[in-house]
Amino acid sequence: MLDRVERESGRAPDQTSLEVWMRTTAHACRAELAQRLNHTMRTDRQRGAKRVHYLSMEFLMGRALTNALAALELDGSFREAAERAGVDPGEVLEREPDAALGNGGLGRLAACFLDSLATLGVPSFGYGLRYAYGMFDQRIRGGQQLEEPCDWLRDGNPWELHRPELRFGVGFGGHVETYTDDEGGERRRWRPAQIVRATAYDFIVPGHGTERVAVLRQWQASPDQPIDFAAFSRGDYQAAGAAKLAAETLNWVLYPDDSTDAGRRLRLRQEFFLVSASLQDLIARHLEDNTGLSSLAERAAIHLNDTHPALAVPELLRLLIDVHHLSWDAALAQCRAALSYTNHTLLPEALETWPVAMLEELLPRHLELIYELNARWLDHVRRHFPGDEELVARTSLVDEGGQRRVRMAPLSIIASKRVNGVSKLHSQLMVETIFADYAKIVPTRFCNVTNGVTPRRWLAQANPALAALLDARLGGAGSGEPDWRTHLDRLAELEPLAEDPEFRRELLAAKLHNKALLAKLIRRNLGLPIDPSSLFDVQIKRIHEYKRQLLNLLHVVARYQAICDEPEKSWVPRTVIFAGKAASAYVTAKQIIRLIHDVARVVNGDPRVHGRLRLVFLPNYGVSLAERLFPAADLSEQISTAGKEASGTGNMKFALNGALTIGTWDGANIEMAEAVGREHFFIFGLDAEGVRATRAAGYAPREHYEQSPTLRRVLDAIAEGVFSPGEPERYRGLVGQLLERDTYLLLADFADYLAAQAKADALFERPDDWARVAALNIAGMGSFSSDRTIRDYVETIWELPGE
Template sequence: MAKRASTPPLPHDRPGLDKVSLQRSISNHLLFTVGKTRDKASRHDWFVAVAHAVRDCMVENWIQTQEQLHKHEGKRVYYLSLEFLLGRMLVNSLYNLGLLDTCRECLTDLGVDFESIRAVEEDAGLGNGGLGRLAACFMDSLATLNYSACGYGIRYEYGMFHQDIENGEQIERPDSWLRFGNPWEFRRPEVSYEIHFGGKVTHYREEDGVARYHWVDTEVVLALAYDLPVPGHATPTTNSLRLWSARGTHEFDLRYFNEGDYMEAVANKNESENLSMVLYPDDSSMEGRMLRLKQQYFFVSASLQDIIQRHLNHHPDLSMLADKVAIQLNDTHPSLCIPELMRLLLDVYHWDWDSAWDLTNRLFSYTNHTIMPEALETWSVDLMEKLLPRHLQLVYEINHRLLEEVRHRHPGDPSVLQRLSLIDETGGRRVRMAHLAIVGSHHVNGVAQLHTQLLKSTTFAEFDALYPGKILNVTNGITPRRWLNEANFRLSALLSETLGEAWKNDLSQLSALAPRADDEIFQQRFRAVKQANKQALAAYLFQRHGMTLDPETLFDVQVKRIHEYKRQLLNVLGVITRYNRLRSGQGDHMVPRTVIFSGKAAPGYAAAKRIIALIHAVAEVINNDPLVHDRLKVVFIPNYNVTIALRLIPAAELSEQISTAGTEASGTGNMKLALNGALTLGTLDGANIEIGQAVGWDNFFVFGETAEQIAQLQKTGYHPQELVHTHEELRQVLDMITQGYFSPDQPHRFAPIVEELTTRDRFFLLADYEAYIAAQERVDDVYRNPTEWTRRSILNVAHMGVFSSDRCIQEYARNIWHLND
C-alpha cells in the first residue's frame, strides 16, 4: 500500500475550489489576463483563461508547501533530468485538484465546450521518450506522496522536433510549442546565474601552502529561471519544476550595431540562447557536440548554484547540505554535477579536497538507463579541455585517486586500471561519464531486475566489486493518475465503480479485480470499454489523418522510439509473413488485425529512418491489396507524443515489447499498455520479465532468446545467413524487401536493411524470427476466443499495481534518499 510521507498535511480549503469562484476566476482571467470579452474570445483565449484560473488554485498550496518544508526542516529531493515529458497539463492538473467535473460545468454554463478547449493546449516540448516520461511520473508521485521535491531541467524553445511523414520519409520540423506562450509557468527574473565556458585556469599557493585555482577569461551565459507548479493528487502538496533558459550577458554589441552589421551585433546573444533552443542538438558535427556539452553544463551549473543558494538562505553554511538535500542524476546527462560541485566547494568556498569529496559523495545518486557500451555517454578530452578546463583538471584528480585505490586492491593488474579509469584511452582519449557518475555517487540504481543484474555482472561488474552494495535496483513505474485515470476514463470509471476510488493512490488495490476475471457480466462491461476506446481512436485518426481503422480488428500496437534494438523491423518481417500467408490461402486461422506503429527516429539515425520508410512502403502495398484489405492493415501514426499516447494506449489490445533480450533497461510503455488491458507479446528483456511474473506467464506471450543465450551467441559466433538458407518463409520475406516488391520505383531502396540483417544482425532479429512468428500464432489462437482474451486482459490490469511510480518513489525514498531517517 502506498504510504504518504510524514510531512504534516496542508488544509485543503483553498479559494477557487468551488464552482462559483472557479467560474468567476475564469471570467476574470479572460478579461484581465487575456484582454478579451466573451463574444470576441477564441478557443485559445478561453484555454489561457482556464489555465490561469487552474494555476491560481495551485499557487497558495505551492507556497504553503515551501513554508512547510522550512518550518519542519525536512529533507528535499532535487531531481535533475534533461527531459521532463509532461504532455498537456490542463486535464492532469484538474484531475489532481479534483476539479475536472467542476471545470466542465463552469465552461458549459459559460457556453464553451470543454473538449475543444483542452485540445488547444500544446504538448510541452521538454522531452523525447521514456527518460522524460519517467521524470514526469516521478514528479507526480513525489507530490502525491507529500515528499518535498524540485525538478530541474531546461526550458527548450523548440523541444525535440515535430515529425511529419512525406512520401513515407520522416521529415523533422521545429516544434515551436512556446509560440503562444506557456500559461503554467512563472518567470523568475530575480533568479539568474552566470555560467562560464572556455577560458583558462590559473593557480597560486596561500601562505599555508594550499593550492588555489581560478577559472578566468571565460565566456559567460546567463541562466534564467522559470517555475512550473506540480500538484499532487488529492493532496495540497504542490512541488516545483524549475527550468532554465539561456540568455546572453549582452543583448547586442553597440559597435557592430553602429557600423550597420546587425547580425554580428546580436551574434553573442544568439549563440548564448542556442543552449536552451533544442533538446539533443545533432552531434554528428563538432559544433553539435560542443553545443550538447555546453547545454549539459549550463543545466548542471545553474541547478547546483540554485540548490546551494536555497540551502544558504536557511542555513549558515554548507556543512549540513547532504543532510538536507538529496540530488538524483537521471542518466549521465547531469553527471557533470560531480566536478562542478567539487569546483564550487574547492574554488569558491575554499573547502579541502577530502571534505569536499565526502560531501559530494553523500549528496548524489545516479540512475543508469542503459547497459549497451555504445550508448554510455563519453566526451572527448580535447572538447572538455576547451570548454571546461577546470572540470577536466578535477576529473583527472578524481581519476588519480580512484586508480590509486584500484592499484591497492589489484596490484600488478594494469588491465583493471584501464577498465575502471574515468578516461578511456582507446581510439582517442574520452571521459567516461557513467564511470564518473558511479564514482561520485553514494548509490547507483538500475531500472529493472534484469538490467540491474547485468549492470552488476557485466557492464559495471568491477565497480560492483570495488563498491559492494552501491549498485541496487529500483524497477521503473508509471503514475496511475495520468496513465489510467486520465488516459482511460471509461476503464477508470468501471474500476472506481467496482473497487472504489482509493486505487488511484494505491494501485495495489487493483488486485481485488482478479476474482472478476471470470465474471461474465464484468467481462462484457470490460470488453465494452475496450471497444469504445478502439472506436474513439479510429474516429480520431480518421478526423486527424484520414486513416480508416476497423475497430472490429485486433489492434496490435508498437509505440516507442524507432531504434534497431527495439526491433520494429522484426515486427515488419512478421507483418510481411502474415501478408504472404493470407495471399497464399494459409491464413484461415488468422484474426483480422490492424498493426499500429508510432515513434520518432533521431534526425541523424539513418538506419532508423530507413525502417520508418520501410513501414510506410509495406503499408502502401498491403493496405491497397484487395486480397487482404479486410484481414490486415498497417498504420503509422506520425509525431508520437503524450497526447497521442493517451488516445492510443487505452485502445491497444496487443502490446509489442520485442527488444533484444539484454538491451532495454526497463521500458515504461510496456507498463502503460498492460495497465490498460493490453496483453504483452514480448521478449525476456527489461521490465517485461517482472510484468510477466506479476500478471502470470499464461497471460503473456513470451518468445525469443534470453539475455544469457544472446551472450552465448555473441561468444561462440552468430551467422544469420545460415538461418536464411534454412528457413524458406524468412528467405521469401527478405527477397521481397531486397528485390523491390514494396518499392518498385526504387528496387534497391531497402537492400541495405537486408544486407545488415544477413551479414551482422547486431540485434538478433533473425535468431528470434521463428519464435516471434510462433508467438503471433498463439495470439491469433487466444483472440479467436473473446472470453479467454478478456479474462487475460482483466488479470493484466489486476496485477499491475506493483508498477506504480508511487512504489518506485517510496523505494528511492527509503533505500537511496533516506528521507524518513
C-alpha cells in the same frame, strides 16, 4: 471561471476563442497551484526538510490542464462553466500544445516521478532546460521522416512562473589561475572567457489527494550583455548579436545532432549549463537556511538521471572547493553523500564520453578536478587490487585508447553513494557486464529500483471508460476506502473479478469504446478506415534497431503473404500500429520508417486483403497521442533483443490499460510476467543468456534464412523491391545487414515470434478468454506505480528521514 474568461479576453465567454479559454483556465489553475507552492516551500523550510533535486535533460510532461483540473478537483466546475457558455470543454483541452521538454521514456519517467514526488509529499525539485523547440516535430512526406521545429512556445506558456530574481552565471572557456588566499594558502580559480546567465522558470506539478506540489525548475539562457554595442554602432550587427545567439542556442533543441563537432560542443554546453545553474540554485537555497555547506548532504539529495548531468560531479567539487573553500576531502565527502545516479542503458555506445581536448577548451578547471578525482580513485584501486594494472586502466575515468576521452558513467559511479538500474534484470546485467569492474571494487554501491508509471495520467485521465469501471468495482475516493489512483495495489482486488462474466463484458466494452475513438482519429488524420473490432497490435517507441520494429514489420509481411496465398481462409482481422521518432542522424532507423510506409501502401491497397490486415504509422508521437494509443491497444509489442531494454515503461502503461503483452524475456517484462503469471504473456525468443550463448557460438543469420521458407520469402520480397517498385534496390542494403550481421538477432527470433503471434490470434478469437487474461494483467499492475518507485528511491537511495 466565466468572470475570469471575460476579464482576460475582454469579450463575453460565449464569444471567446478556445485558445483564450485554455489559457484562462490554465491561469486559474496556476494561481491556485502557486498558493500551494508557497505553502509547500514554507512548510519544508520550517521543518528543515531534506529535499530531492532531480537533474534530467528531459521531462516529457505532455499537456498539463487535464492533470491540474483533476488534482485541484476543478474539472467539474470547469466543464460546467464551459458548457454554460456553449463551449465544448473537450475542445478547450485539445487546444493546449504538448510541452516539448522531452523525447521518450527517459523524459516520461521523469515526469511520472514529479507527479509521484508531489503526491507522496516528498520535498523535491526537478531541474531541466526550457527548450524552445523540443526535439522536433515529425512530418512524413513520401513515406520519409522530415524534422521540423516544434514551436510550442509560440503563444507563450500559461503554466510557467518566471523567476527573474533567480539568475546565475554559467561560465565557458577561459583559463585557470593560481592565487594566494587571505590565509596564505594556494588556491586555483577559473576565469571563464564567456558568461551565460541562467534564469529560472518554474512549472508547478500538483499532487493528487494532497495540497503539496513539486517544482520543475527550467533554465533559460541569456547573454551577460544583450548586445555588443560597439559592434552595433559600427554597423557589424552580426557580431553585435553573436553572444545573444550563442546563449539562446542552448535552449533551442533537445539533443542537437551530435554527428557534427558543432552539435557535440552544443550538447556538452547544454549539459554543463543545466548542472551549473541547478547546483548554484540548490546551494544558494541551502545557505539561506544553514550556516555552511558541511551539512549539504544532510539536506540535499542530488540525483543524476542518466549520464547527461554527470558534469554535476566536477561542478559540485568546483563550487565547494574553489567558491566556498572546503577542503578536497570535505568536498568529495559531500559529493559522495549527496549524489546518486540512475543508469538507463546497457548499450556501451550509448554511454557518454567527451574528448579531453573539448573539455580542456570549454571547462578547463573541471578537467583538472576530474584528473585529481581520477588519481584518487586509481590510488584506491591500486591499494585494494595491487598489481592489477589492467583493472586500473579499465576503470580510469580517462580512456587512453585513440583520442583521449573522459567517461561520464564511471565519473557518475565513483562520485555517487548509490547507482541503480531500472529493472531487476537490467540491474543484474549492469554489474555483470558494462560496470563489472566497478561492481568488483565498490559492490555495495549498486542497487535496483524498478521503474513505474503514474496511474493518474496513464489510467485515470487517459482512459475514463476503464477508470469508471474500476471506480464502480473498487470504490472511488468517496467510498471511505483507499482510492486506487493513489493506492494502485488495490488493483489486486480485480483478480477474482476476472472470473465474473459481467465484469469481462464491461471490460471488453470499455476497450471497444477506446478503439473506436482511435479508429476515428486514424480516419481523420490519415484517411484510412479501421475496423474497431480488429485486433489492435501496437508498437510505440522511439525507432531503434534494438527495439526491433523491423521484426514486427517482417511479421506483417509474412501475414500479408499468407493472406494473399489463402484469401478465403478465416483470418483474425488485425490492425498493426506504429508510432515513434527516429533520431535525425540515424539513417537505418529512418529507413525502417520508410519501409513501414512502403509496406503499408501495398498492404492497405491490396483488395485480396479486404481489410483483414491494416498497417498504420501515426506521425509525431508524443504524450497526447500516447494517451489515445495505450487505452485502445489489445496487444503490446515489447520485442527488444533480450538484455538490451533496461526496463521500459510503455509495457506498464499498456498492461495497466488492459493490453496483453507479446515480448521477450527482457527488462521489466520479466517482473510484469512474474506479477501477472507468465502464462498470461506471449513470451518468445531468446532470453539474455540465450543471446550471449548464440553470439558466443558464432551466430550465422543466413542459416535461418536458408532453413525457413517463410523468412526467405519475406526478406526476398523486401530486397527485390516488391514494396518499392519504383526503386527496387531501396532496401537491399537493409536486408543485407540482416543476413550478414543481424546485430539484434531478428532472424534468430523470427520463427518463435510468429508462433507467439499465432497464439495471440487464437486467444483473440475467444473474446471472453481474452478479457479474462486482460483483467488479470490489470490486476497484476499494482506494484508498477511510480509511487512505489519513488518510495523505493526514498528508502534505498535518497534516505529521506521521516518520509
